Amino acid sequence: MLQELKIRNFKSFRDEVELSFEPTGNDRYNSVVTMPDGVNLLRFAVVLGANASGKSNLLDAIEFLHVFWNKIPMTNDDGTDVQPFLMRSDALSHDTEFEVKLYIDGIRYWYQLVINPEKVCHENLYVYLSDSPTKVFSREDVNGISKLNFNPDLVKLSSAEVEVMTMNCLRNMSVLAVLKKVNVSVPYLDNMRKWIDNRMLPLQSGSFTSLSHDVKRLLADSPEFREYLMQFAKEADFNISDIKIQKMVALFGHTVENESGVENHFLPESCQSAGTKRMVELESLIYTQLKRQAFMCIDEIEASMHPNLMEYILTKFVNSRDNHSQLLVSTHYDPILKDIEDIFGKDSVWFTEKGKDGNTTLFSLADFKGLNKLSSIHRAYMNGQFGALPNVL
Structure with missing residues (x-):
């Protein structure tokens, strides 16, 4: 320290x-x-x-x-x-x-x-x-x-x-x-x-335009991290029900309610706000930081x-x-x-x-x-x- x-x-x-x-x-x-x-x-x-x-x-x-x-x-x-x-x-x-x-x-x-x-x-x-x-x-x-x-x-x-x-x-x-x-x-x-x-x-600065390869790999390989991130997203009210990594492409699951009832839709990373992507990136870093102390x-x-x-x-x-x-x-x-x-x-x-x-x-x-x-x-x-x-x- x-x-x-x-x-x-x-x-x-x-x-x-x-x-x-x-x-x-x-x-x-x-x-x-x-x-x-x-x-x-x-x-x-x-x-x-x-x-x-x-x-x-x-x-x-x-x-x-x-x-x-x-x-x-x-x-x-x-x-x-x-x-x-x-x-x-x-x-x-x-x-x-x-x-x-x-x-x-x-x-x-x-x-x-x-x-x-x-x-x-x-x-x-x-x-x-x-x-x-x-x-x-x-x-x-x-x-x-x-x-x-x-x-x-x-x-x-x-x-x-x-x-x-x-x-x-x-x-x-x-x-x-x-x-x-x-x-x-x-x-x-x-x-x-x-x-x-x-x-x-490393120093983290600025906003994130896309998720890094390291974050996508962590999401793909670590069920523990995905559970940690989904719990954080739920507590922070991000309306993200899931994140899938397919061929190193991030897909964000969102739940909506309309006249047809409750529906689940997966949208590409490009449809997510800068704040959402920064949240995922920062939380992956803090998760890694806490694990490594x-x-x-x-x-x-x-x-x-x-x-x-x-x-x-x-x-x-x-x-x-x-x-x-x-x-x-x-x-x-x-x-x-x-x-x-x-x-x-x-x-x-x-x-x-x-x-x-x-x-x-x-x-x-x-x-x-x-x-x-x-x-x-x-x-x-x-x-x-x-x-x-x-x-x-």
Whole structure:
């Protein structure tokens, strides 16, 4: 589970910002999981702000890491695809920095990355076997060549294995990606590799024009998922009685009542609304996420979605008990603040705001004092008490 993310000099984030999944107080919701060392982590967080304030860029930072940890470039000259903050004259002279703290199988890890569009400057991984971090590996760029150093007290690798890892580590790739190329087992690094592969889902964004191949395959192969989806569609009043997959074509069953009585009709996917297709896609992802107890980001969760349905989806996720899955969403839909104390707590709410200099700041609702004295947090937000509002003239 993700504990915190720090980023600096990435897209609209010029200065360092920190997103934390640690609650600042007691949380009475099902959204908190306690780690073996006593640290509590939230399962849900939402980022709210005006258009172009940097909400998507925050989620893009996580997706960049997800892609980068898996990317195997063909040559040293392919670049890293990182995008620094460009709204200053000396933009390319500043490196981009990421820090991630997370728990894997109850053990805390600390990952650090310093990178620019050409190469990785530094990359480190630590593990907490006590109250203090212990280095797993460090990596630095020396004249365009990646130099790897593994902690011999923790990582028992032969000189030949270290050489194989070093030779395959191009200057524009992660050490975590090297593990996908070589037949070398590295303690603790392997655990993070497995977490990325199995418990970190890709960023989901925008509306869906058609169901993905993965969703159709899940519908065709998993009776359990079809039952789960049909129950959800019934509870959410979608008037969908069944979904059939025939030769990877989705057919939606609908029940109607007319002068002839009750009739069942199957209509092709093209006849379904964008909201219906987005519901099926999102619920398949959340179903997979809950099964894997994975981490996932959804950008603009309200897209093509009725507010009541969005709230229903979030409620079902938060109320899933005994699960270590985490969901981070962005939204323009400010009435979601009315759900505070009903679905999630104040610690789950974050805001983005962009200054005149183009720099995005990130701050938590929990940072504000006197919240318990407010009759309506949503009304206070609309009155500009927290900022993060569009400037409409």
